[in-house]
Amino acid sequence: MLRLIYTSKISRDIDSKGVQEIISSARNYNKRAAVTGVLLSNFDCFFQVLEGPDILVKLLFEKIRRDPRHSEVKLVAESQVGGRLFSQWNMSYLMVSEKNDSLISSDWTKLSANECETIIEMVV
Numbered sequence: 001m002l003r004l005i006y007t008s009k010i011s012r013d014i015d016s017k018g019v020q021e022i023i024s025s026a027r028n029y030n031k032r033a034a035v036t037g038v039l040l041s042n043f044d045c046f047f048q049v050l051e052g053p054d055i056l057v058k059l060l061f062e063k064i065r066r067d068p069r070h071s072e073v074k075l076v077a078e079s080q081v082g083g084r085l086f087s088q089w090n091m092s093y094l095m096v097s098e099k100n101d102s103l104i105s106s107d108w109t110k111l112s113a114n115e116c117e118t119i120i121e122m123v124v
């Protein structure tokens with residue numbers, strides 16, 4: 001099983017309704033593909049963890065990478081894992097806004113892999 005983590009910048013023309021559309025189609029597809037994970041947003045950026053069968057996660061990430069609803073898609077980590085962190089969620093969504101937490105309010109496309117791991121620990 002593959003776990004893939006990436007960050008990106010949210011396109012300016014995407015509002016909360018646009019994000020809801022992404023989530024509902026994601027939940028639909030991910031359920032059929034046995035993909036689980038979490039999508040976080042801090043208003044400026046997305047942070048997503050995808051976990052599931054290798055080939056399905058890779059194909060999905062190629063589609064997501066080309067999606068015009070975000071930009072600067074940056075692959076943070078891709079690793080073989082023995083189990084899921086988000087087994088209950090075909091795609092959990094969290095909008096995070098703790099302004100005094102520097103990790104939460106930062107530009108996620110500039111985070112290191114270790115900082116991304118810390119964010120995952122905060123939401124898992």
Ligand SMILES: Cc1cc2nc3c(=O)[nH]c(=O)nc-3n(C[C@H](O)[C@H](O)[C@H](O)COP(=O)(O)O)c2cc1C
Pocket residue numbers: 022025026027029030039046048060063064065067069070091
């Ligand atoms: C930030 C972001 C996260 C996304 N996450 C998923 C996802 O987890 N699962 C999914 O099926 N589509 C997701 N999408 C949507 C895909 O990019 C794509 O629109 C969708 O897979 C449908 O592609 P298709 O029309 O080529 O079949 C996401 C899009 C964005 C912008």
